[in-house]
Amino acid sequence: MEAVDIHRFFIYIFRKLPVVDSFCYLCAVFPCTLYIKYNMSTHRPSVGYHILALATILVWGTTFASTKVLLTHGLTPPEIMFYRFIIAYALTWIFSRKLWADTWADELYLALAGFTGGTLYFLAENTAIDYTITSNVALVVCVTPVLTALLTSLIYRDRITSRLAIGSVVALMGVGFVVLNGAVLKIHPLGDALALVAALAWAVYSVVVRRFDGRYSTWFVTRKVFFYGIVTMLPFIAAGMGGGLHLDRLTIPVVAGNVLFLSVVASMLCFYTWNLVLEKLGTIRASNYMYTQPLVSLLCSVTVLDEPITYIALLGTIFILLGIYVAQKH
Numbered sequence: 001m002e003a004v005d006i007h008r009f010f011i012y013i014f015r016k017l018p019v020v021d022s023f024c025y026l027c028a029v030f031p032c033t034l035y036i037k038y039n040m041s042t043h044r045p046s047v048g049y050h051i052l053a054l055a056t057i058l059v060w061g062t063t064f065a066s067t068k069v070l071l072t073h074g075l076t077p078p079e080i081m082f083y084r085f086i087i088a089y090a091l092t093w094i095f096s097r098k099l100w101a102d103t104w105a106d107e108l109y110l111a112l113a114g115f116t117g118g119t120l121y122f123l124a125e126n127t128a129i130d131y132t133i134t135s136n137v138a139l140v141v142c143v144t145p146v147l148t149a150l151l152t153s154l155i156y157r158d159r160i161t162s163r164l165a166i167g168s169v170v171a172l173m174g175v176g177f178v179v180l181n182g183a184v185l186k187i188h189p190l191g192d193a194l195a196l197v198a199a200l201a202w203a204v205y206s207v208v209v210r211r212f213d214g215r216y217s218t219w220f221v222t223r224k225v226f227f228y229g230i231v232t233m234l235p236f237i238a239a240g241m242g243g244g245l246h247l248d249r250l251t252i253p254v255v256a257g258n259v260l261f262l263s264v265v266a267s268m269l270c271f272y273t274w275n276l277v278l279e280k281l282g283t284i285r286a287s288n289y290m291y292t293q294p295l296v297s298l299l300c301s302v303t304v305l306d307e308p309i310t311y312i313a314l315l316g317t318i319f320i321l322l323g324i325y326v327a328q329k330h
Helices: 002-016 019-027 029-041 045-072 077-092 104-131 134-141 144-156 162-180 189-210 218-238 247-251 253-281 283-303 311-328
Strands: none
Touching: 045 077, 045 253, 045 283, 077 104, 077 218, 077 253, 104 134, 104 189, 104 218, 134 162, 134 189, 134 283, 144 162, 144 189, 144 283, 162 283, 162 311, 189 218, 189 253, 189 283, 218 253, 247 253, 253 283, 283 311
8 A cells, every 4th residue: 555655646746756866766765666566466565575675775876966966055064964954854754644653662763773874874974985985885875784684683683694604695795896906905994993883883774774674654654754864954954064054055956956866766765665664674685785785876876977897897786686595485
């Protein structure tokens, strides 16, 4: 039922998005909602959710381009996250009007999810880039599935199978090949540590969200995550981190268009689809798809920037796909 509802809304969003962002959306999330809708009717929904997980990672992997445009126009990382979440939060009221969780304990866990999956993750990752090279950040953040599996096993007593462990190691080796691309890994302690904090923050978010499976609607959980992401980001903005807000720049068409894309597609829709995937596939199986993020960056560099692809990158691609296949196979 949820897949049918979100599919109808995606049609509406597609009609309203700018041409470039609509194309990105058309190639990624939109076909997956059709596929899920079909598989729902044929009693094979899990296949569609695997596709949806890949599509969500695809969209997130391309957001660096929109973020870079906003940064070149003078917006700051905390400011970009604030705009993304506040617009996404406002829109999610369309789907969920429930105000509070059923218990204060659940409300506190929702606050933890908003802080770790929003404020802490974005601040740690974006600050890390100032103290280390981008490839290090990309490599360290891809440790997230491993951290997620360890936390899930520790908290929920889920068993880590040998197939899952082997697949994760193979995929992580592939990430190393793609990200480093033959270069020598150089350690930058502060920046690399911040990247690890970002990876751990997202792992905690994924584990916390699992607590709400079947007890609250996915839209409600998603909306509360945005709310607490905004609340926990405000002190950093109030303290002047990043220079505050630059509301006047939102009148620039290219800035407004990219903010809307990041807010509506990359935040509201993708957080919803990711939370849905976490619920339907399980925390560990869904998180393994995060290994594909470097492949999205590689694809963009080849198709958009016309950069050559190396044999090491191709080898890494094979390792990532093989690792995910092994880890996901029952």
